[in-house]
Structure formats: structure tokens, C-alpha cells
Amino acid sequence: MSDSAYTIADLRAAVSAAGRAPSVHNTQPWRFRLRDGGIEVLVDPQRRLPVTDPTGWAARLSCGAAVFNLRLALAVAGTPAQVRVRPYPEEPDVVARLTPDRPRPPTPVDQKLYAAIARRHSNRAPFWANPVPAEARWRLIEAARDEGAWLDLIIGTPAVNAFAEIANSANRVLNRDPRYRAEMARWVRYEHAVDGVPVTSGGPIAESQDLLPQRPFGVHTRAPGRDFEPEPLVAVLGSPGDSAGDQITAGQAMQRVLLTATDAGLAVSLLSQPVEVPAAREQLRLALGRFGAPQIVMRIGYGQPGWPTPRRDIDELIDEAESTAEEPVLASTVEADSARRSRPEGCVAGGPDGYGSKVPTDH
Ligand SMILES: Cc1cc2nc3c(=O)[nH]c(=O)nc-3n(C[C@H](O)[C@H](O)[C@H](O)COP(=O)(O)O)c2cc1C
Secondary structure: OOOOOOOHHHHHHHHHHOOOOOEEEEEEEOOOOOOOOOOEEEEEEOOOOOOOOOOOOOHHHHHHHHHHHHHHHHHHOOEEEEEEEEEOOOOEEEEEEEEOOOOEEEOOHHHHHHHHHHHHHHHOOEEEEOOOHHHHHHHHHHHHHOOOOEEEEEEHHHHHHHHHHHHHHHHHHHHHHHHHOOOOOOOOOOOOOOOOEEHHHHOOOOOOOOOOOOOOOOOOOOOOOOOOOOEEEEEEEEOOOOOOOHHHHHHHHHHHHHHHHOOOOOOOEOOOHHHHHHHHHHHHHHHHHHOOOEEEEEEOOOOOHHHHOEEEEEEHOOOOOHHHHOOOOOHHHHHHHHHOOOOOOOOOOOOOOOOOOOOOOOO
16 A cells, blocks of 8 residues: 555546446436545435435446546556445445555556546447357456456347346336336436437337337437347346445446447447346346346447447536645545544455455445
8 A cells, every 4th residue: 555645636637537437327426525635436416316226226336337437547547546445334425435556557458448438338229240259258257257246148049038028027117107207208318418318329219129128218210120139148247245335346347347348349238127126136136046136237249339428527526625625745644544444444455457456345
């Protein structure tokens, strides 16, 4: 552990990468602040979806993805982070605290994944028929594993059909609730906005023959015969437990898988309906024969690239209270950090790749 501290300049440089993370309905439910020389990521409760996300699972997954981007940005800038997930039990909105590890040059993996941040976006369009090669599949599985999560690929027509049944029945359950439909509609954007899902990124309007459920974000119909790929590569990302800490860890793993996919030239769209309905989530877990909890589903393939969706300005994301302070004073920073270290927390050491790995807390 280095005895240095992050500065407001480090925070600002890293937050623009963090804010590019995916989030449910592009709500961007995160805030960032500098405190005692550490960068802290907080859930923004104002931006949590009360109907779609009553427990805060999706907001924590989204914030976990932002933490992963932060780690990459800090590593590429030469000072990778040690990460503590949920560092203060009495402040559950603080999802992670990042403190500087020993400075070192970025690794080629840091650089590749960091470069993928700006190119990654959800691609809800039909993919081409080209299969995803075995080598790329392994890279995705390892990306999840490197972050303490698992990624199961659903392979073969019967398995994909069984998954589709679970996903479609979850989708029907969710759509029976008018509040759920209204909440989703409020995040569809027909004109430029800094959040929400632009209709141009929404994918084509769903048709009755579609295998997988699609959220109604798009307005365009498909040309005749232009159907979705008949056997998509579906992957389920899950975590060993389902505590708040597990969900933040799963968010980091999700982002590592997504950036690894982008780096491999793959397109991905996310599906969360089968995770949002508890009975469907349990059915999925049993079908996979897994302990732990499915956290998000990915459809993976090759396709026509789309466009990144808009994000809020970084000034809106930074909590000013302590962030505007001058460069932190080293002695008091170290003192404050060691005081915090005496609390129960999910502590981590820098990972072998240098941008930090974490042991999730179980609170
Ligand atoms: C927890 C979570 C759940 C999501 N669920 C869905 C989903 O069910 N359907 C979908 O099309 N996109 C889903 N998304 C993707 C978001 O809509 C997308 O990340 C957001 O609109 C930002 O766009 P981008 O991924 O292109 O940056 C989900 C994202 C997260 C983090």
C-alpha cells in the first residue's frame, strides 16, 4: 500500500470513465467524492428505480460497473487502486472506497480494457449468424472469474429455449404491473437527453416470433425477414452470494466481461427480467445447477456497431462537499485511513493485474 493520496484532478480524470458504465435504463445512479485521499463511489438514491429496483440490486450492479471503470482509469494513469467494497456499514450508500496502491505502469490488459470503455455500448439489434469462437468464450468466462463471479454460457437449442421460457414468463409478470410499464416509459428518450435510453439505441420493436423478451425502448420496425439470430449465445453472470457486497462485486465482474467482449469485437445486450422476478431467478439458478445468485443475463454475438448513449456531465456526478478541498494533507490522510481500517470492512489487496481485486463484505 502506498502512503499517497488521490487528488481532485485524479478524481475528475477517472470519473469521466466511470460515468460511461452501463446502468439500468441509463439512470446513472452514482455519485463520486474525494474523502481523506480516497475516491468513494456512492449510490444516488434519487436515481434508483422504485418499481423496477425496489431492493437496490440494479443500482448496486450499475455502481459496481462504475467502480470497475474507475479502477481501470486509475491504473492507466499510473496509480492503481485498492478497493474496499461497502467500507462503512453505517453508510450503506457508499458502495466502494478506492485508495492508491503502489504506482506502476499500466499493463497491456489495463490499456486494452480501458480503451474499450468508450467503444462499449448495449447493442439490441439482431446479431449476425457468426458463432462466437471458443477462445473468446473462454476469455469472457475468465473475465468473470477474475472478479469473483461466474459466467455460465447457455448452449444448445433445448437449453436456450428453456432459458427463453423463463425470461418470457418473467417479462409477462413484470408487464402486468402498470407502474412498471410507466416507470420504463419515463426513461425512453425521443430527443437528446443526458440520461435514459434514446430510441435510436432501443433496438427494433419486438415481434411475436422473437425468442427473447426485449424492453420497449425502440420505435423502429424490422425489415421483413430480418429476424434475431435463431440461437443467440446467452450468458448468465452470477455471484456466490446475494448480499449488497456480492452485487457490487458482480457489477465489477459484469463490466469486466462487457469490456472483454468489446475488446474481442463482440456486441452485447443485457437482459434482467429473469433476475427481477424472484421465482424466475430461482428457476434460472436451479436450471444452471448453481449455488449463489444469477445477477444479469447477456446476449452476445457479432453485429453492426451502434452508438454510445449519452451521459451526464462529470460536474453533476461529483459530490462537492469534500472534493473541492486543496490537495489532501498526507499525514491526516494516513491517520484517517488507518482509523477506518479498524472497522469491519471488505478489504482488498491490489490484484495480480494491478488494478485491484476485492473481497466482498457480507453486509
Ligand atoms: C442492472 C442492469 C439491468 C439492465 N437490464 C436491461 C434489460 O433488461 N434490457 C435492456 O435492453 N438493457 C438493459 N440494461 C442495459 C441498460 O439499458 C444500458 O446499460 C443503458 O441504457 C446505457 O446504455 P449503454 O449500455 O449503451 O451504455 C441493463 C443494465 C444494467 C446495469
